[in-house]
Amino acid sequence: MELRNLRVLVEVVRQGGFTEAARVLFSTQSTVSKAIRALEDELGVVLLHRGSRTVGLTAAGAIVLRHSQKMLGLRDDMLTEIAELRGVQRGTLRLGLPRIGSDALFAPIFARFCALYPGIDIELREAGSARLRELLQSGELDLAGLLLPVPDAFATQELACEPLVALLPNGHALTERRELAVTDLAEMPLVLFDTGFVLHAMITQAFRARHIQPKVAARTSQLGFMLELVAAGVGVAFLPRMIARLHARAGVAQVPLVAPGLEWRMALAWRRDAYLSHAARAWLQTALTP
Secondary structure, eight states, X not given: OOHHXXXXXXXXXXXXXXXXXXXXXXXXXXXXXXXXXXXXXHHTSOOXXXXXXXXXXXXXXXXXXXXXXXXXXXXXXXXXXXXXXXXXXXXXXXXXXXXXXXXXXXXXXXXXXXXXXXXXXXXXXXXXHHHHHHHHHTTSOSEEEEESOOOTTEEEEEEEEEEEEEEEETXXXXXXXXXXXXXXXXXXXXXXXXXXXXXXXXXXXHHHHTTOXXXXXXXXXXXXXXXXXXXXXXXXXXEEHHHHHHTOOXXXXXXXXXXXXXXXXXXXXXXXXXOOOHHHHHHHHHHHOO
């Protein structure tokens, strides 16, 4: 079985189509199609539903995708470990960090790491937690900053546990309160991060757990845009305390949110069965050093 065909399958599913996968793989659509067909012929099953615009996994395809990600990750681990054994490791850390909160939590770690290990190159990927999990599982990242909890396939080291604050426009009646509960915001429209962010799921689940249907006014991946919407009175937003303090803005009030279990728990994560390179171990040590 050709590993490159497995890589093609992973990218076709990830990118949502043959054309998009070909672009990422620096290949042609016909080459990508041939690779998928060769894999289907070898296994004797259909892996993908081919639609006019999108592709979807068959039941067999889902099984093959899951194992393909594991096999490709193991291959990368093997090559890294052999390179270090031979002493030709140039020192590269494949690091994934969240788009939200990295300035408050990871920037100081990043600076210390660069000072301590100037010879190690950092290949940085920035994305929401859901996307970072996928990249970590497929072996494309050594470490990633993920919100807890995470699947059992990952080992973790927690770095921060922060309560949330509600962001409201100045002058709103609720800004006079010392603290707020989720139920106090039942009638408020919400300004949330996109669905690719774990914080989105955390907030909506907290509302539904209290039998409140969340009224989402806007979704965004941009923190600055979120703050502007709050200041304009579009709705209430939520941020971890340390991030809210760093991004305090005139016209936006911050009120502590009292919600047991609703906390921003950020951790460094890696595949439990993965080989951690010298660079990855060095980052972990740096992150855990006060």
